[in-house]
Amino acid sequence: MSRWLFDLGNTRLKCAPLGDDGRVGPVHAIAHDGARFEAGLAAALPARFDEACIASVASVDLRVRLLDALASHCPRMSLACTRRRFEGLSIAYEHPARLGVDRFLALLGAHARGGGPALVVGVGTALTVDWLDANGRHRGGRIAPSPMLMRAALHARAAQLPDAGGRYVEFADDTDDALESGCTGAALALVERSLQTATAQAGATPRLLLHGGGGAALRAQLPQAIDAPTLVLEGLARWALAGAV
The missing domain is CATH 3.30.420.40 (ATPase, nucleotide binding domain)
Structure with missing residues (x-):
């Protein structure tokens, strides 16, 4: 087939x-x-x-x-649709339909990879962070605007602020760089805080799996991250092979 x-x-x-x-x-x-x-x-x-x-x-x-x-x-x-339990993965949401299927499949892909606990970070229109423990239990997550969406929202309210451009620096001396540094820095802070909390709960540092089209904006500042651009498709493959309907 x-x-x-x-x-x-x-x-x-x-x-x-x-x-x-x-x-x-x-x-x-x-x-x-x-x-x-x-x-x-x-x-x-x-x-x-x-x-x-x-x-x-x-x-x-x-x-x-x-x-x-x-x-x-x-x-x-x-x-595909979100399931409360599937192939050893259990999600934290009481109402599974409220967890986006992309997050569910990314968690399923992370679980199928093995290797212990993982913090799964997706960077697209939204920034999503999901914490998966070593037993395949989803411990919950966070959703925020991605850096790209932050820039677009600022530009929509203040047209003089460009919606793209600039480079990430810790303290910028130029508006374009300040915008890039602020929006990317906000996303990095969320990821780093989530990783810190997950590490405290797990007693070990989880793998940091990064996927989504906007992941490159964070990658340079997250040297420990594992690039996982096909993670949602990997989860969908598990769904397909299980014959789920």
């Missing part, structure tokens, strides 16, 4: 084949404007395959567009 994995976010659609060995194949990242992505998707996909496994945090309209586009490529589609 040939399967493809699809992670539909607020700004990008990522897709990859699922190998016979259960590993995620080469990833195609397709930017979208919240409305269209069909041209990029058609170029990435084979004409036919057997099954599409989809995770989506995008709007219902965009999700329907993806399902419609995939209908001409494959006869079977499944949509």
